[in-house]
Amino acid sequence: MITCQACGTENPPGADFCSQCARKLDAQTQEEILRTRTAHTTTGLAWARVAYAVIAAVVIILVIVFVVAHVL
Numbered sequence: 001m002i003t004c005q006a007c008g009t010e011n012p013p014g015a016d017f018c019s020q021c022a023r024k025l026d027a028q029t030q031e032e033i034l035r036t037r038t039a040h041t042t043t044g045l046a047w048a049r050v051a052y053a054v055i056a057a058v059v060i061i062l063v064i065v066f067v068v069a070h071v072l
């Protein structure tokens with residue numbers, strides 16, 4: 001959503017002009033919002049990757065311990 005800076009009406013993404021007062025909407029603000037959202041998503045993915053790596057490491061260690069305990 002792009003909030004009109006003149007009247008506060010929320011316009012659909014990609015809109016060039018406000019549907020209420022026909023003021024030109026600031027495309028830069030929309031880009032900044034998208035950039036912030038992308039940054040947050042990337043951070044979330046990075047944490048998910050770390051979590052998966054830790055889980056994978058724990059599973060591998062458990063498998064090694066299990067195999068060693070049965071072989072010895």
Ligand SMILES: [Zn+2]
Binds near residue numbers: 009020021
């Ligand atoms: Zn407006």
